[in-house]
Amino acid sequence: MRFSEIPYERPDIPAVVEEGRKLIEKAAHAASGEEQFAIHQEIWKKLYHVMTMYTIAQIRRDGDVTNAFYEEEKEYYDQKMPEVEALTDEYNKVLFKTPFRAYMEEKLGAVAFRSMELAMKAFDEKLIPLMQEENALATRYSKLIASASVDWEGEELNLSLLQKYMKASDRDTRKKAWDKFSAFFEGKQDEIDEIYDLMVKNRTAQARLLGFENYIDMGYCRMNRNSYTKEDIASLREQIKKTFVPFASQMHERRRERLGVDSLTYYDAGVYFKQGDPAPTGTPQEILESGRKMYSEMSEETRDFFNMMMDWELFDVFGRKNKATGGYMTEISDYGVPFIFANFNGTSGDVDVITHECGHAFQYYVSAKDPIPEHNRYLTMETAEIHSMSMEFFAEPWIELFFGEKGNDYRQMHLEDAIAFVPYGTMVDEFQHIVYGNPDMTPKERRDAWKQLEKEYWPHLDITGCGFMEKGAYWQRQHHIFELPFYYIDYVLAQLCAFQFKIKMDKDHGAAWADYMKLCKMSASRFYPELLKEARLNVPFEQGCISKIVEEIRKKLDL
Structure with a gap:
């Protein structure tokens, strides 16, 4: 079957919730582990179908953000998916206390039950109105970014298509493209500041309703950090500042020499060869x-x-x-x-x-x-x-x-680009810890905090002349910060x-x-550290791991 042939029908989520609650009642009175597991499978079959329809609608809406039908579907899910989460939370509470816990844990695994516990800590039905508002704010940001229409020599481009010119071999072309990119965000800065301010206050309100001091710990629960802590991540950030940032700066210095420029400016970001970065040869x-x-x-x-x-x-x-x-x-x-x-x-x-x-x-x-x-x-x-x-x-x-x-x-560029990413991804994470640890910061204070972090993580970069970056607003292009808080450090750990x-x-x-x-x-x-051990990998936030990686990669670059 082709994706275009997969049928879509909006699920009746209130009906699913009603049916789900009947199954939860059965689960609460299961007579055996076998019966409990059978009910479990039935419940999740219904939930997976809702998720399937939600995903199809999302893909088709993203394929054309002007499609009125799927835009309406997106609004429906923004309102109704928190009700599905409430149902899941209600079921998790029953499953978590089942007298057949040992049987179910043997079936599903310890990771599942630890993850359920975190999910329950981060949810209560009283959050639903705030979650609906949070979803609407994320959609508002996504639509704002998708609405970008940049005039490029008579052709209208969105921000994704503009990227090609932002990495052109000709430096003047890059600057022109970057300036258009910057101009779009400068023109939308007040609105983006407003969206993010509302998001921070919304998520902080959710956290405090559940008894958290701020959104950080709640965010870790939502991200299912089931085997390490914010202290582990803080240790990782310090190792990266101490060991990885100087290494990346050396790599950037050699890149500057290769490009033949006096300094690496904002419009040299992501460019690795003077004659132009390798581009695909085919259609x-x-x-x-x-x-x-x-x-x-x-x-x-x-x-x-x-x-x-x-x-x-x-x-x-x-x-x-x-x-x-x-x-x-x-x-x-x-x-x-x-x-x-x-x-x-x-x-x-x-x-x-x-x-x-x-x-x-x-x-x-x-x-x-x-x-x-x-x-x-x-x-x-x-x-x-x-x-x-x-x-x-x-x-x-x-x-x-x-x-x-x-x-x-390409192989050289890919390795160097991966090196360049690690400080950036870590900076995004530290920024979010600052923001959610200090939720009453003004938009300007947030942008000032980002500017300070750029000095620590990007000492090689000259942002002079880029209004967008000079105002400390570069983070506003990173949709994860808006839609998936605390996700970005996962990329660093994985890299x-x-x-x-x-x-x-x-x-x-x-x-x-x-x-x-x-x-x-x-x-x-299995839990994350155990998975890495089985795959013969070292856990990144453990002391010494970063130094060993830098030592080996340095040899490959002959630095």
Whole structure:
């Protein structure tokens, strides 16, 4: 079946909630562990169907943000999904106290019950009005960013399509594109400040209703931090400032010399070669076909996976007007298949979709066969991002399929870009801790805090002349800060694990792939530190891990 043929029908969520409550009542009086498990499966079958319809509506709405039908569906889910969360919370409370807990824990795993506990800590029905408001604010931000229409030499571009010119080989072209990018955000700054201020106050109000001091601890519960703490993350940030930022600064200095410029300005960000960064040699359709060849040769499992993705038309990756910005992999639960959404724009980022997002999709394809859905449902993001970021490195032997004679340039750029990301991702995380730890800050105080963090994490960058950045507003382009608070450090944790896979695969590719497959198949069946141990990876926030990674990667760059 093709994605376009999958039928969509709005679920009657009030009816689902009513049916669900009847099943919860049965669950509360189950006579055996076997009966409890059967009811559990029935409840989640109903919930997965709601999630499936929600996901289909989201994908089709993101494919055309002007589609009135799916925009109305999005508004419906913004209002009704908190009711589904309330039902889930009600069921979790029953399951958590079941007299057949040992039986159910053996079936579902300890991770599931710890994750349920965190979910219950972060939810109460009295939050529903605030959650509905939070959803509406996230939608408002998303629509605002998607509405961007930049005039580029007579062509109207959205922010995703403008990226191609922001990384052009010609420096004047880059500056012009960056200035248009900056002008859009400067023109929307007051509104974005207002949206974020309302979000911070909303989330803080939710946290305090549940007895939290602020949103930080509640945010950690929502992110299902089930095996490490904010103190562990604070330790990670300090290690990165002390060890990784100086290393990244050295890399940026060599990049500056390679570009032949006096200083690295804002419009040199993400540019690695004076003659231009490597770009895909083929058309968007040819990139997909090159992906098919690569995954066909990588392994039997990846071959079957990619063929299924193509046959089911589970990609929406071609850039077009009125399409939402960004990219993601999501799951269509009823069908057990992933879906990849992105915006090809002629840059190397198009290939990153075929590696990064397909890493997510491949892991879901592998683990969806697990008869216990909880092993997928409670997968934490810092683990999920290892699958995607490591796949970027596992794809390197086939990279000439996409870049031709510029394959080595891409490999160098990819490694350096991954290094450059770590300080940025950590800065985003520290910013959010500052903001939610001090929820009464004014918008200007938030922007001033970001400016100070840029000095600590980006000492190499000259932002002179970029009004957007000079006002400390660069973070306003990062949708995770608005829609998924505290998510971004997961990318950092994962990148540090992906570096470890890179180091391993360069020494023994077969052994590294075996460890990667083991990690994919384990999904969320174990806690994060245990998963890493089984895959022979070091936990990033443990002392000394960052230093070891830097030492090995430094050798590869000959720094």
